[in-house]
Amino acid sequence: MPRAATTSDVFNAVAEPKRREILALLIQERDVGGIVAAVGLRQPSVSKHLRVLRDVGLVRLRRRGRHVFYRTEPAAIRPLHDWAKTFERFWQHQLLRVKERAEAKVSNTRKEIP
Amino acid sequence: MPRAATTSDVFNAVAEPKRREILALLIQERDVGGIVAAVGLRQPSVSKHLRVLRDVGLVRLRRRGRHVFYRTEPAAIRPLHDWAKTFERFWQHQLLRVKERAEAKVSNTRKEIP
DNA sequence: TTGACACATTCCTATACAGGAATATATATT
DNA sequence: AATATATATTCCTGTATAGGAATGTGTCAA
Numbered sequence: 001m002p003r004a005a006t007t008s009d010v011f012n013a014v015a016e017p018k019r020r021e022i023l024a025l026l027i028q029e030r031d032v033g034g035i036v037a038a039v040g041l042r043q044p045s046v047s048k049h050l051r052v053l054r055d056v057g058l059v060r061l062r063r064r065g066r067h068v069f070y071r072t073e074p075a076a077i078r079p080l081h082d083w084a085k086t087f088e089r090f091w092q093h094q095l096l097r098v099k100e101r102a103e104a105k106v107s108n109t110r111k112e113i114p
Numbered sequence: 115m116p117r118a119a120t121t122s123d124v125f126n127a128v129a130e131p132k133r134r135e136i137l138a139l140l141i142q143e144r145d146v147g148g149i150v151a152a153v154g155l156r157q158p159s160v161s162k163h164l165r166v167l168r169d170v171g172l173v174r175l176r177r178r179g180r181h182v183f184y185r186t187e188p189a190a191i192r193p194l195h196d197w198a199k200t201f202e203r204f205w206q207h208q209l210l211r212v213k214e215r216a217e218a219k220v221s222n223t224r225k226e227i228p
Numbered sequence: 229t230t231g232a233c234a235c236a237t238t239c240c241t242a243t244a245c246a247g248g249a250a251t252a253t254a255t256a257t258t
Numbered sequence: 259a260a261t262a263t264a265t266a267t268t269c270c271t272g273t274a275t276a277g278g279a280a281t282g283t284g285t286c287a288a
Contacts, residue, residue, distance in 0.1 A: 001245085001246045001247055001273080002246060002247095002272075002273040002274050002275080003117070003120075003129065003244080003245055003246070003273090003275085004130070004131065004274090005273095005275085006117075006274080006275075009131075011128060011129045011134070012129045014125060015117065015118070015125045015126045015129040016117065016118065016275095016276085017118065017123075017125075018276090020125070023201075027201075031234080031235090032234070032235055033234070033235085041277080042278075042279095043235070043236090044235090044236075044277080044278075044280095045276070045278080047235060047237080048236085048276075049276090050235095051236080051237090065285060066233065066234045066235075066285050067235085067285095068234075068235065068236095072201070074201040074202075074205035074208060075205040075208055075209075078198075078205060080194070081195065081198035081199060081201070081202065083134070084194045084195035084198055085195060086138070087137075087141075087186070087191045088188075088195065090186070090188035091188035091189040091191070091192060094188060094189055095189075115242085115276045115277050115278095116242070116244050116274080116275050116277095117243085117244065117274075117276070118244085118276095119244065120244080120245075130246085132246090145264080145265090146264070146265055146266090147265085155247080156247075156248075156249095158247080158249085158250095158265090158266075158267080159246070159247055159248080160265095161265060161267080162246075162247085162266085162267085164265095164266095165266080179255060179256070180254070180255045180256065180265075181255095182265065229288100230288085231286100231287085231288085232285100232286085232287080232288100233285085233286080233287100234283100234284085234285085235283085235284085235285105236281100236282075236284100237281080237282065237283090238279100238280085238281075238282085239279085239281095240280105241276100241277095241278095242275100242276100242277100243274105243275080243276095244273105244274085244275080245272105245273080245274080245275090246271100246272100247270105247271095247272105248269105248270085249268100249269085249270085250267105250268085250269080250270105251266100251267080251268075251269095252265100252266075252267065253264100253265085253266070254263100254264085254265085254266095255262100255263085256263075257260100257262075258259100258260085258261080
């Protein structure tokens with residue numbers, strides 16, 4: 001079985017670096033031409049990335065005449081954030097242990113010096 | 115160009131749901147057999163997922179005789195967390211606006227009642 | 229109406245993938 | 259040494275890309 005479709009969930013959609021770049025860009029609304037100018041890709045590739053982002057709800061669009069303006073939908077990133085946050089307390093534990101070891105070492109060094 | 119390799123970065127590695135499941139599982143150290151029993155996959159598939167997670171630093175291993183014990187390396191998830199957190203203030207803005215609209219509505223309703 | 233412009237979609241291709249089956253490697257047991 | 263156990267790797271296959279090229283669609287302008 002191949003990897004899940006990029007359109008299936010947010011995790012797959014943001015696995016592509018260019019799409020993350022586009023998401024960061026679209027915190028400020030831009031039309032497709034503006035995105036093409038900003039990232040180093042041809043217009044059809046950009047449109048395809050936008051389609052993926054749209055399908056998982058990571059961007060919204062607004063049509064104005066011939067132009068289509070896209071903007072990031074930040075709330076759609078929350079599931080990813082919440083998942084990562086699940087591990088936060090564990091890496092904090094790690095940092096604490098590192099700190100404790102460092103302090104213990106200092107303490108030992110002090111004992112050794114006299 | 116195909117999708118980037120799963121081994122290239124943390125974002126690609128966690129794009130696969132089973133790997134996220136394994137990461138959650140390995141907060142508590144387990145051997146491969148234990149993982150196989152927990153997730154519904156054959157041993158070779160599990161070993162391959164572990165290889166990917168290992169290559170991007172998301173898990174560490176400890177050999178004990180014939181058994182290999184894996185555990186999640188929570189700190190390796192931080193880049194993902196930090197990236198998602200970049201958008202936190204924007205979705206908070208959204209929530210604030212929703213709240214403001216709701217309060218404005220209540221206020222209007224009150225004005226209409228008398 | 230005829231272009232011109234902005235964007236989206238389709239078709240093509242090389243590549244990466246995930247699981248299954250078979251096999252290899254390493255360690256423990258007898 | 260021979261065998262059993264635990265895990266890793268290799269080979270195979272159907273599927274999902276991501277970008278390029280070509281084409282389709284909708285809107286504005288003259």
